[in-house]
Amino acid sequence: MARSHSDDSSVSSSSEQFEQEVDYFDDNDEETCAPVIKEHSSLDKTQVATLVAKYGNSSATAWLEFERYRIWQAEPGQVPESSFPPVQGYMTRKKWVFAWGNPLVSDVKALGPTANAFVSWARSQGLVPVWCCIDANLEKAMAKLGWSTVDCIYEDVLHPAHVMQMTSDSNKGKEGQHAVKDLKKNLRRAEKAGVVVSEATGKWTEQMRKDVNDGIERWKKNRAGPQIASTTFVAFTDEPHRRYWLAYHQDKIVGILILTPTGQFSYLIKNCASFPDAPRGTSEALIHRGLEIMHKEGQAASHSIPVSFGITASDGVKPVSNLSGWKIMSLSKVYHSVSMGAGLFRRADFRSKFDSDHQPAYVAYTDGFGVDTIRALLKVLKK
Numbered sequence: 322m323a324r325s326h327s328d329d330s331s332v333s334s335s336s337e338q339f340e341q342e343v344d345y346f347d348d349n350d351e352e353t354c355a356p357v358i359k360e361h362s363s364l365d366k367t368q369v370a371t372l373v374a375k376y377g378n379s380s381a382t383a384w385l386e387f388e389r390y391r392i393w394q395a396e397p398g399q400v401p402e403s404s405f406p407p408v409q410g411y412m413t414r415k416k417w418v419f420a421w422g423n424p425l426v427s428d429v430k431a432l433g434p435t436a437n438a439f440v441s442w443a444r445s446q447g448l449v450p451v452w453c454c455i456d457a458n459l460e461k462a463m464a465k466l467g468w469s470t471v472d473c474i475y476e477d478v479l480h481p482a483h484v485m486q487m488t489s490d491s492n493k494g495k496e497g498q499h500a501v502k503d504l505k506k507n508l509r510r511a512e513k514a515g516v517v518v519s520e521a522t523g524k525w526t527e528q529m530r531k532d533v534n535d536g537i538e539r540w541k542k543n544r545a546g547p548q549i550a551s552t553t554f555v556a557f558t559d560e561p562h563r564r565y566w567l568a569y570h571q572d573k574i575v576g577i578l579i580l581t582p583t584g585q586f587s588y589l590i591k592n593c594a595s596f597p598d599a600p601r602g603t604s605e606a607l608i609h610r611g612l613e614i615m616h617k618e619g620q621a622a623s624h625s626i627p628v629s630f631g632i633t634a635s636d637g638v639k640p641v642s643n644l645s646g647w648k649i650m651s652l653s654k655v656y657h658s659v660s661m662g663a664g665l666f667r668r669a670d671f672r673s674k675f676d677s678d679h680q681p682a683y684v685a686y687t688d689g690f691g692v693d694t695i696r697a698l699l700k701v702l703k704k
Contacts, residue, residue, distance in 0.1 A: 377583050379476060379589040393410075419698060475632070481628060504674040514602070554592050
């Protein structure tokens, strides 16, 4: 794990047991039963990117991969609670439409009406809606609409000031937990190996871009097993809104960190990876340097700048609204098996080094959420 951070864009799996015993990926079917969907947005990628940067959360940043996500937008005046027609990114698989993250709205009061509008559109297309990776505000709105909601994921949020304090020299001997000791050990390894991290935003040359893309391709080829992720690792998507740090070893690029804005005064670690030839501790050094800059910029602006790792899988499924516990006992076992086999918990292990806060996130549904739905979701997430 010290050599390669499985970031928010991808998760690697090498579990033979998962592939042999839990075959949720290969359902041997085609999209022949999928409804023909009428597109419902005229927004281009630049317009969506601008809205995501201003109003979005970590999940909404995935929508910019237009080859995987479609964009729905409410009709003008359909949701008067928002100053602009709300926007929602989604993926489809056969009869399901998976709305991904909260819709973009100017006011939380618009969440319920927006959900109603999106669901009405989805059902008019012959689709079964499932809402994934939503926050507490949307969970409450969906519950009021009669949807069942479950707690099976959470968002890892970092506070740069806290990370700087716990990794400072003055905190020597006061780590208090193994994860922090491991982080400091890997930071020292990277420093001893001569890894240097510097921001590359706005300083790109064609050779630098080539070296980064080549490194990412080698990183991808170094992984094994099915990959489950909401996005793919494309370094220069939405470049105008993103910030980049590069790790160098012996004048060679060996890793990259990409931050993207999510609403006001916050960032998402969109991607972080140390390439196969990087010294141990490179990923930790990249993230630590990015957090150090965010801490300094927050001090200068007199406000904190939280940084999110994005969504992480919980170890089970818990009922939240309009659902009794006994109905999801078997579903929780399936979810845990899938998460374990796909290596999703390794992501949590890495993130724990930075002592992140766990902010609950939810999945909402109305028409059942069984094995067939999980299979469909894994299919759209598989890369």
